[in-house]
Amino acid sequence: MVQCWSRLPEELLGCITNRLHSIEDLVKFGAVCRSWRSVKIQKSYCSLKHYTPWLMLVESESNDIRGFYSLSNNKVYHLHLPEAHGRRCWGSPHGWLVTIGIDLEIHLLNPLTRSRLRLPSQPTFQDLYFPAQTPKEIRDSFIGKAVICSSPLSSSGDHQNCIVMAIYGELSLLAFTRPGDTKWTTLENCPPGFIDLIYSNGHFYALQSLGDVVICDINSPHPKPIYFASSPEGDFVERKYLVDLSGELHMVLRNFENIESYSSPKSRTIDFKIYKLVSGTRQWVEVHCLEEQALFVGNNSTFAISVSDHPGFQVNCIYFTDDYSLFYKFGGGGGDMGIFNFADHTIQPCNLAHDIISDFSPPIWISPNLW
Amino acid sequence: MSSTKIFLKSSDDKTFEIDETAARASETLKNIIDGGCLDGVIPLPNVSSNILPKVIEYCKKHGGDNGSSKKIANGGVDKDKEILPDYDEEEDKREKVRVDELKKWEEEYMDFDQQVLYDLMLAANYLHIKGLLDLTVEKAASMIRGRTPDQIRENFNINSDFTPEEEEEMILIEDEWDDEWAFD
Numbered sequence: 001m002v003q004c005w006s007r008l009p010e011e012l013l014g015c016i017t018n019r020l021h022s023i024e025d026l027v028k029f030g031a032v033c034r035s036w037r038s039v040k041i042q043k044s045y046c047s048l049k050h051y052t053p054w055l056m057l058v059e060s061e062s063n064d065i066r067g068f069y070s071l072s073n074n075k076v077y078h079l080h081l082p083e084a085h086g087r088r089c090w091g092s093p094h095g096w097l098v099t100i101g102i103d104l105e106i107h108l109l110n111p112l113t114r115s116r117l118r119l120p121s122q123p124t125f126q127d128l129y130f131p132a133q134t135p136k137e138i139r140d141s142f143i144g145k146a147v148i149c150s151s152p153l154s155s156s157g158d159h160q161n162c163i164v165m166a167i168y169g170e171l172s173l174l175a176f177t178r179p180g181d182t183k184w185t186t187l188e189n190c191p192p193g194f195i196d197l198i199y200s201n202g203h204f205y206a207l208q209s210l211g212d213v214v215i216c217d218i219n220s221p222h223p224k225p226i227y228f229a230s231s232p233e234g235d236f237v238e239r240k241y242l243v244d245l246s247g248e249l250h251m252v253l254r255n256f257e258n259i260e261s262y263s264s265p266k267s268r269t270i271d272f273k274i275y276k277l278v279s280g281t282r283q284w285v286e287v288h289c290l291e292e293q294a295l296f297v298g299n300n301s302t303f304a305i306s307v308s309d310h311p312g313f314q315v316n317c318i319y320f321t322d323d324y325s326l327f328y329k330f331g332g333g334g335g336d337m338g339i340f341n342f343a344d345h346t347i348q349p350c351n352l353a354h355d356i357i358s359d360f361s362p363p364i365w366i367s368p369n370l371w
Numbered sequence: 372m373s374s375t376k377i378f379l380k381s382s383d384d385k386t387f388e389i390d391e392t393a394a395r396a397s398e399t400l401k402n403i404i405d406g407g408c409l410d411g412v413i414p415l416p417n418v419s420s421n422i423l424p425k426v427i428e429y430c431k432k433h434g435g436d437n438g439s440s441k442k443i444a445n446g447g448v449d450k451d452k453e454i455l456p457d458y459d460e461e462e463d464k465r466e467k468v469r470v471d472e473l474k475k476w477e478e479e480y481m482d483f484d485q486q487v488l489y490d491l492m493l494a495a496n497y498l499h500i501k502g503l504l505d506l507t508v509e510k511a512a513s514m515i516r517g518r519t520p521d522q523i524r525e526n527f528n529i530n531s532d533f534t535p536e537e538e539e540e541m542i543l544i545e546d547e548w549d550d551e552w553a554f555d
Contacts, residue, residue: 004489005527012496012508019512031520034532073517 006033013039021309022052022072023112023368048154050093050303050367052310053296055321056111058334058358059085066111068368069352071319072312083109083116088139088361090146091300094154095369098146098164102135106143108152108164108179112368117152117179119164124183130170140360141325143168147301149199152179153371165204165216167194174206174225176218187216188224198302200244207242207251213277232275232284239324243295243302249277251284252297254320267349268336272318290316290342296365298323298337303367316342322362334362377404378412379427385420386412389427393434397426398499417497422490425483429503432476481510485527 017039020026030037057067057076064082069075087099089109097109104122109115122138133142144167152162159179166175166184171192175184197206197216204216211231217224232251239254255271275284293304294313298321307315322336334356338349350356356363375391377400394400403413418426483491488507495503514526524531531538 005485006529006532008489008492009496012492015504015508016511016515019509020515022516025516028518028520028523029515032523032527032531033529 006035008035010035010039018049021049022070023370024070024073026051026370049369050305051095051369052312053093053305053319053365053367055352056089056091056097056364056366057352058355058362060355068111068366069363072310074312079111081111081114083107083114084111088143089299089364090143091298091364091366092148093296093301093303093367094148094151095367095371096148096151097364097366098143098148098166100139100143102139104135104138108148108162110369110371111366113370115153117159119179120177120181120183125168125175126184126186127171127173128169140328144172144194144325145196145299147197147199147204149204151369151371163199163204163218165197165199165206165218167197167206172209174216176204176216176223185218185223187218188222190225195239196241196302198242198244198249200242200249201247205242205249207240211240211251213242213249213251229277229282229284232286237273241297241302243297243304245276245290245293245295245304248279250287251275251277252295252302252318254297256324266335267338267347268324269320269338269340269347271345272320272340272342274342288342290318292316294319297321299362299364300366303365305367314339314341318342319365321364328359328362332357332359332362334358337363379418379423380412380414381418381420381423382416383420385423387420387423387427389430390434393427393430396430396434396500396502398501400498415498418494419490422487422494425487425491426494426498426500426503429480429500432473432480433502477506481506485514 013036017026017029020029052070052072054068054070054077057069059066064080064085065078066081066084068077068079070077084097084099087101089097089099091097095110095112097111098106098119099109100106100122106119106121108117108119122142146164146166149163150161152159155161162179164177167173168175168184172194173186173190173192174194174197175186177184191208193209194206195209197204204218205228206214206216206225208214212227213229214225215228217226237253237255239256241252241254243250243252251274253273253275254269255273256268257270274287274290276287277283278285290304292307292315294307294310294315295304295318296302297318305313307313313319318340320336320338320340322333324336325333327333337356338347340347377389377391377394379387379389381387391404394404400413415423488510492504492507492511495507515523518526520531523529
């Protein structure tokens with residue numbers, strides 16, 4: 001039997017690709033022969049997986065090549081990506097970025113395939129109180145965070161299953177849209193001051209600056225936030241994140257060192273805490289271990305990977321990037337980046353020799369995907 | 372306690388004997404046995420006599436111990452039952468030895484070439500032996516991870532069937548990707 005492996009039943013080839021956790025391996029798998037390629041490009045096997053995360057580096061002014069650092073094999077991949085040039089980006093575990101440029105256009109962009117889907121532009125947001133901003137100011141600060149619920153290509157047909165939720169404007173309100181929509185829809189009776197959001201178990205959850213969590217009801221004719229849980233008691237920190245860990249909602253608290261002046265980018269993060277929301281009582285309980293997971297926070301939908309599937313990452317660690325955009329203009333953002341170890345509460349700063357400083361879009365985590 | 376013997380017939384008409392408890396490691400065989408069709412020999416037209424002994428070897432190792440590994444999870448949930456601490460430790464030790472031994476066995480068991488791997492994977496799939504399917508799929512995946520397409524083809528004895536144009540296109544993609552270094 002010659003050439004039998006190229007005729008392995010598709011179901012079994014699918015099982016094999018399911019065990020390839022880095023996108024590099026998947027691409028090389030698809031370059032072996034035609035039948036393997038046809039399995040590789042079947043999205044049912046790949047679109048729901050979270051491949052080994054890459055750190056998207058900052059752009060160089062001179063060309064359209066963008067570097068992506070793969071921590072698992074210590075390589076930097078240079079991808080031709082003019083679509084991201086000059087645009088502020090947010091990462092996700094689904095292989096897609098949300099981007100906004102000084103043209104005020106907003107897109108979903110897959111940096112690996114260069115697929116791009118148009119979202120309604122910035123002027124279609126409602127309740128804009130202070131419109132007198134320059135395009136550059138809008139690009140740099142209008143959107144606080146943007147989160148997608150899935151890859152826009154993960155289901156067949158149109159992209160209507162892909163919902164993008166954003167925190168926007170001076171008041172930090174919530175609005176959502178889909179590829180193909182004509183405008184962004186602001187949640188009704190939306191209180192101001194949202195600082196983070198996440199998609200978990202079929203719903204968007206958003207976090208207010210004082211710590212209350214709302215669940216976003218976007219299926220009714222009057223989409224609105226509904227109170228869901230209060231804040232953990234006694235913790236007032238500047239930065240908080242929501243994350244889905246094994247299907248359960250968690251809150252991550254990031255503590256900064258007090259620095260008097262911000263003349264240059266520097267490391268400010270000193271500690272993290274994690275709380276788990278107990279589903280029955282909706283009370284927060286502090287957890288002290290991430291077990292076999294590694295967590296990724298910054299300008300991305302906060303997500304976790306199981307380290308056993310992704311060699312090269314450390315268990316029980318938080319990989320964080322610099323997302324404190326208020327300070328980007330003071331010499332650039334990107335300096336506050338590193339690996340926090342939950343076991344001993346130490347921080348290993350990021351020693352990447354590549355340029356990591358940008359005044360509008362510093363490095364971000366993304367889990368690459370072909371779909 | 373001896374168990375009922377079952378006879379399996381390979382695609383090339385050779386008959387092999389297996390204990391019923393071992394045969395139950397296969398969902399397919401288990402269904403046939405439970406269906407009461409045990410008068411005589413079970414024909415397996417998709418499994419050759421080269422590979423059937425290998426499958427039986429796996430079933431013998433795994434068929435008997437279904438659920439017999441006593442896990443005292445989290446120090447025992449039932450506090451009413453007096454479980455002596457040193458008994459726990461002993462059990463843990465035994466469990467660890469058992470797992471280590473099984474790993475070693477699997478390592479030796481899985482030491483074969485890609486042709487056997489191919490046949491064994493198909494047999495495990497056909498007979499619905501999940502553990503064996505997982506092992507074979509994992510071995511195949513490990514022969515792909517971190518390799519170039521050329522190395523993968525060599526590992527699996529595959530010839531490229533892409534046109535020269537397609538090959539060139541893929542080489543370009545790889546060149547673009549193939550950039551070195553970063554930390555430290």
